Amino acid sequence: MAATIKSEMAGVIQSIEAAPGQQVSADAEVIVLVSMKMEIPIVAGRAGRIGEILVEEGDAVKAGAALFTVEP
Amino acid sequence: MTGNREFEAMRAAHAALRDEARPEAVRRQHERGHLTAREALAALVDADTFVEYGGLAQPVIEGMEAPAEGVLIGTAQIAGRPVALVFYDYTVHGGSQSYIGHHKITRLFRLAAELKLPTICWLDGGGARPQDAAPGRRLVAEGFVAFAQLSGLVPTIGVVSQRAFAGHANLAGLCDCLIAVEGAALGIGGPPLVFAATGVRHTPEEIGPLDAHRASGVVDVVAATDAEAIAAARAYLAFFGPRAEAFQAPDAAALSGVLPKRAQRAYDVRRVIEGVCDVGCVFELKRDFGKAIVTALARLDGRAVGVIANQPMFLAGAIDSAAAEKAARFVQLCDAFDIPLLLLCDTPGILVGPEAESAGAVRRASRLLMALANARVPLMSVVLRKAFGMGFYIMGSQALRPAVLLAWPGAQYGGMGLEGAVEIAHGREIAALDDSVAREALRARRLEALRHEGSAVEAAARFLYDDVIDPADTRRLLALTMASFANRERGRPRRAYVDAF
Numbered sequence: 001m002a003a004t005i006k007s008e009m010a011g012v013i014q015s016i017e018a019a020p021g022q023q024v025s026a027d028a029e030v031i032v033l034v035s036m037k038m039e040i041p042i043v044a045g046r047a048g049r050i051g052e053i054l055v056e057e058g059d060a061v062k063a064g065a066a067l068f069t070v071e072p
Numbered sequence: 073m074t075g076n077r078e079f080e081a082m083r084a085a086h087a088a089l090r091d092e093a094r095p096e097a098v099r100r101q102h103e104r105g106h107l108t109a110r111e112a113l114a115a116l117v118d119a120d121t122f123v124e125y126g127g128l129a130q131p132v133i134e135g136m137e138a139p140a141e142g143v144l145i146g147t148a149q150i151a152g153r154p155v156a157l158v159f160y161d162y163t164v165h166g167g168s169q170s171y172i173g174h175h176k177i178t179r180l181f182r183l184a185a186e187l188k189l190p191t192i193c194w195l196d197g198g199g200a201r202p203q204d205a206a207p208g209r210r211l212v213a214e215g216f217v218a219f220a221q222l223s224g225l226v227p228t229i230g231v232v233s234q235r236a237f238a239g240h241a242n243l244a245g246l247c248d249c250l251i252a253v254e255g256a257a258l259g260i261g262g263p264p265l266v267f268a269a270t271g272v273r274h275t276p277e278e279i280g281p282l283d284a285h286r287a288s289g290v291v292d293v294v295a296a297t298d299a300e301a302i303a304a305a306r307a308y309l310a311f312f313g314p315r316a317e318a319f320q321a322p323d324a325a326a327l328s329g330v331l332p333k334r335a336q337r338a339y340d341v342r343r344v345i346e347g348v349c350d351v352g353c354v355f356e357l358k359r360d361f362g363k364a365i366v367t368a369l370a371r372l373d374g375r376a377v378g379v380i381a382n383q384p385m386f387l388a389g390a391i392d393s394a395a396a397e398k399a400a401r402f403v404q405l406c407d408a409f410d411i412p413l414l415l416l417c418d419t420p421g422i423l424v425g426p427e428a429e430s431a432g433a434v435r436r437a438s439r440l441l442m443a444l445a446n447a448r449v450p451l452m453s454v455v456l457r458k459a460f461g462m463g464f465y466i467m468g469s470q471a472l473r474p475a476v477l478l479a480w481p482g483a484q485y486g487g488m489g490l491e492g493a494v495e496i497a498h499g500r501e502i503a504a505l506d507d508s509v510a511r512e513a514l515r516a517r518r519l520e521a522l523r524h525e526g527s528a529v530e531a532a533a534r535f536l537y538d539d540v541i542d543p544a545d546t547r548r549l550l551a552l553t554m555a556s557f558a559n560r561e562r563g564r565p566r567r568a569y570v571d572a573f
Contacts, residue, residue, distance in 0.1 A: 008363065009387060036420065038388035040338040 002051045002069040005042065011035030013059045013067075022050045024070070031055070031067055048072050089127050089139045097163035106233050106253075107298045109144050109161035112194055115302045117148035117155070126176045133204055138164050141172045142197070145180040147189065150306055153313055156184035156226075159194035160240060167197025169239040170204040174213045181218035190227040190309055191219075193247065198262050198276075199238025213239075220246050224408040227312045231301050232291075235276050237262035244290075248405055249308050249357065251293045251301045256282050258290065289361030289398060307355055308369070312409050316374035319350040327543040331457060331482060338384040341366055344416055344456060345379050348372065348547045354379075362398035364389060364423070369411070373551040377452075378406035381416035382467065384457075390423040391463055393436035397573075403443035410562055412450045412475075412554060415468030420489060421461040438572035441466045446569045450557050452550055455479040455528075455537065461488040470536070476553045478546070479537040485526035494518045 011033040018030045029041040030050065044050070051069035055061060091098045091108050101108050107115065113122060124146040131138050142164040146157055158177050160167035184191045216239075222228050223246070230247035232240075235257045244250050244258060252258065259280030267273050285291040293308070295301035310316075327347040332339050345354055345368060353371035363386040368379045380399050382389035406413050422428075422437045444451065444466065452475050453468025464485065468474050486493060494502075498518045505511045524530060528540040541549060 036388035036390055037336060038338045038384060039334070039336055040385055040388075 002071045003046060003048075004066045004069050005030070005045055007033060007042070007061045007063060007065045007067055009033075009035045009040075010062050011040070011060075013055050013057050013061065014039060016053055016055075016057060018044075018050050018053075018068075020050050020052055024048065024050055033061070033067075042067060044070050046070055046072075085128050089124075091163070093139065094163055101163055104234065105297075106162075106196075108163050109159040109167070109194055109196060112231075112233070112298060112302060113144060113148075113157060113159050115299065116192065116305060117150055117157070118152065121149040122157070123147050125180065126172075129172045129176060131201075131204055132171050136204075138170070140164065141170055141176060142167055142201075143169075143173045143176055145176050147183075147187075150190075150309055151313065153309075154187070154189050155309070156180055156187075156189040156191040157194075158191070158243075160197040162196040162234065165201060167240070168201035168204075169197065169199060169213075170201045173201075174215050177215040178213075178218050181215060181222060184226060185218070185222055188226055190229070190312060191222055192229045192305055192309075193219075193231070193243055195230050195232050195236040195240040195244050196234055197237075197240045198235060199240060216242055216246070219243060223248070224404075227309060227409065229305050229308060231305060232256045232258050233298050233301060235262075237276065237280070238265065241280075249292045250290065251295055251304050251308075252282055252285065252291045253295050253298055253301050254282065258282070258285055286360040289358045289394070292357045293355075294359075304355075311355065311369040311371070311376045311411065315376075316350070316353070316371055319353065319371060319374045321373075321547065322347050322349070322351050324544045324547060327546055330543065331480070335457065335482070335484070338388065340385050341381045341383050341389075341416060341418065341456070345370065345381055347543075348414075348550065349377070349379070350374065357402065358398050362392070362394035362396075363387075364392050365395035365399045367399055367402040370414075372414075372547065372554060375551075375554050376411045377554070378402060378411045378413045379416065380413060380467075382419040382463075384418055387423060389419045389458065390421060391419055391437055391440070391466065392423040392428060393431050393433050396422075396437040396440040396466075400439035400443040403440070403447050407443075407447040407449050410449060412452065412557060413444075413447070414550065415451060415453045415474070417453060417455045417459050417464055417467035418457040419460065419463035419467055420458055421463035422466075432573065435573035442569065442572045444468075444472055446566065448564050448566055450475040450560065452553055453477045454546060454550075455483040455485070457482055458484055458486075460484075460486045460490075475557065476549070477536075477538050478549060479528045479532065479540050480543050480546075481528050481540055483528040483531070483537075483540070484523065485528075485531045485536060486522065490519055490522050490526070493522055 014032045014034045024044040026047050028044045031042040033040045048070045051071045053068045054066045127140045129141040144159040228248045230244045230250045232252040236244050237259050257276040257280045293304050330343045349370040354368050356368040366381045366383050370379050502511050502514050532540050
């Protein structure tokens with residue numbers, strides 16, 4: 001089952017570092033979120049394949065917002 | 073022969089205590105994927121060290137049978153050190169709490185206080201057995217008070233393997249460290265009480281699911297299985313024991329590469345903790361609560377140390393109310409059991425803004441400073457990167473008289489956030505310029521001057537730090553500092569203080 005990775009905090013999507021379909025390791029950086037002036041890398045969290053990227057660069061997201069999915 | 077019948081009675085009574093005496097209940101417990109209380113107890117303690125108290129106790133209700141009255145109590149040893157145990161047995165009337173059961177746990181908690189025994193509670197049950205508290209019978213239930221009075225005297229650990237509601241949850245709420253197994257549910261009131269109070273029917277897992285408790289900070293440690301929870305209890309307890317004789321140092325050079333090149337890039341401060349502490353000896357508490365600070369029991373050259381570290385990955389390491397409260401309680405834990413504290417500072421300060429204020433930041437964020445200012449254990453501080461304002465003041469600055477205050481070369485000190493400081497100190501001077509390019513140039517110059525002033529070596533020139541060090545040298549210097557604690561006065565009495573919130 002695909003896991004949905006959510007943002008732990010509010011911020012702005014600075015960059016997207018992976019594409020749907022891409023194989024990733026657990027520590028692969030998928031998105032960089034800027035929050036409190038800090039660039040926070042959001043990692044895949046588990047090895048697998050990126051399903052969907054649910055945000056775009058420049059999007060403002062709230063805490064709990066779904067960012068992307070990872071399929072086993 | 074005289075006495076044979078009495079011996080037989082004793083043997084029969086003891087045989088009834090064993091899991092084998094209730095195969096159906098044991099089978100159901102195993103089907104749910106959990107250990108019985110006796111199995112869990114055997115897995116936790118050193119072999120053949122359990123001395124059981126009140127195993128032969130029975131319910132006061134006529135005709136009711138309950139081996140050990142649903143709760144195993146006694147003393148045993150873990151890693152050769154004595155402990156007290158209260159293990160509720162779900163295979164006996166659902167581990168419910170009874171009149172005699174309460175007297176059993178009270179007896180054991182009082183004994184634990186007298187003998188200074190770390191106490192572990194296996195909380196597998198749903199509270200009181202109502203028919204056992206019938207009118208006319210005075211259910212004293214001093215056990216909760218006796219357990220609360222162990223706080224700070226001996227380490228207390230609770231394990232929730234399946235469900236702990238009502239009385240079991242009340243005990244859980246009093247533990248220093250609460251460990252729960254995936255799938256567990258925990259709550260003040262179970263389904264019948266919630267239905268009676270609100271008219272809504274819920275399952276236990278809807279009322280108090282584990283995910284809610286890990287996020288709220290109620291649960292300190294989450295384990296995948298009962299066996300893992302037992303291993304976690306043993307690992308936690310070990311930090312309150314003697315110095316470990318054998319330990320493995322991490323690769324010192326790894327710390328040199330742990331900070332990102334760009335100052336505004338976040339990193340996981342757990343890498344720093346792992347780079348400083350003995351390999352495999354970092355035990356994080358409340359990982360999913362107050363995430364702007366990481367709190368972990370750890371070892372350094374075999375000696376126990378409590379680590380409090382700002383986490384740049386969450387809120388950029390700004391100290392919010394939840395993080396401050398988590399860390400403040402951790403300070404109390406370490407102070408109570410004489411475990412020195414290591415503060416790893418990388419914070420832009422206390423979290424500001426209307427949301428932080430309405431969450432009570434003025435009071436709640438002060439709890440960490442209150443705890444540190446009143447702690448008796450030695451503090452050690454290392455500034456990893458940002459050391460701004462009241463955040464740094466709290467995270468082990470000179471004012472707290474740390475045993476040592478070190479900074480990494482990239483440490484950046486500021487009495488407050490640098491942009492804010494320029495605005496306050498030079499705002500008028502800058503605004504007086506007509507040309508916007510000139511204004512920004514002046515602002516940049518003032519900012520750069522402040523930045524230089526707050527750089528590690530400049531700050532050390534004003535004796536803000538005891539030294540500026542190569543990150544690879546951190547562990548060596550901290551270990552030597554801990555060795556310098558050998559002659560310090562221990563167990564100084566402390567008057568009570570009134571918490572900030």
